[in-house]
Amino acid sequence: MSQLNDTSSILALLHTRKSASAKAMGEPGPGPDQLAEILRCAVRVPDHGKLNPWRFIVFEGSARERFGAALRARWQELHPDHGESALSFVQGMLLRAPTVIAVVSTAADHPKIPVWEQVLSAGAVCQNMLLAATALGIGCQWNTDWIAYDTEVAKLMGLARHEKVAGLIYLGTPSAPLEDRPRPDPLALTTRWTG
Numbered sequence: 001m002s003q004l005n006d007t008s009s010i011l012a013l014l015h016t017r018k019s020a021s022a023k024a025m026g027e028p029g030p031g032p033d034q035l036a037e038i039l040r041c042a043v044r045v046p047d048h049g050k051l052n053p054w055r056f057i058v059f060e061g062s063a064r065e066r067f068g069a070a071l072r073a074r075w076q077e078l079h080p081d082h083g084e085s086a087l088s089f090v091q092g093m094l095l096r097a098p099t100v101i102a103v104v105s106t107a108a109d110h111p112k113i114p115v116w117e118q119v120l121s122a123g124a125v126c127q128n129m130l131l132a133a134t135a136l137g138i139g140c141q142w143n144t145d146w147i148a149y150d151t152e153v154a155k156l157m158g159l160a161r162h163e164k165v166a167g168l169i170y171l172g173t174p175s176a177p178l179e180d181r182p183r184p185d186p187l188a189l190t191t192r193w194t195g
């Protein structure tokens, strides 16, 4: 599937973009140059105070297997009653795509810039990553799952106490057609302030 979304213009991409599914994603992933380009686009986001309140952890190759083994052990600890099928699913989560990027929000108290704004900037980073990958013809999905919220997994990723996973961006080649979903009518979400 060469053309995932309409990338003929920026507006066409914005009007049509939709995620691939990590459940149906395979090789190849982004090559080194494409990965570098995705990251360059990712950091080009509004960032009040120029704090760069985000960082990235790339999971590729056998690192995904080692991480998966640790996820499995953690899941077993959390859910000792779960059987092999649940454990192997957890173990294989990052193996579903050739490249997974954890976008880490490093938002911290600052004398002028609220933490909220720093966190929003991390969301913008995730979206830019999706747009860049889509423009390159690479399937992508922004996930979090339990992985983003477990304190032991955070330690495994090397996160500091104040850091949070904003997203796990799965990147690869979709093995199934992309499915769209109904989109809201923006006018129904919009009012005009009349005082």
Ligand SMILES: Cc1cc2nc3c(=O)[nH]c(=O)nc-3n(C[C@H](O)[C@H](O)[C@H](O)COP(=O)(O)O)c2cc1C
Binding pocket: 017, 018, 019, 020, 141, 142, 143, 144, 145, 166, 167, 180, 181
């Ligand atoms: C912060 C965040 C976390 C998400 N986590 C998951 C997730 O763990 N699993 C999932 O299936 N979708 C998750 N999604 C939804 C998908 O990224 C995506 O929105 C959906 O698959 C299709 O929407 P799209 O085609 O507009 O991108 C998450 C979205 C956001 C913004």
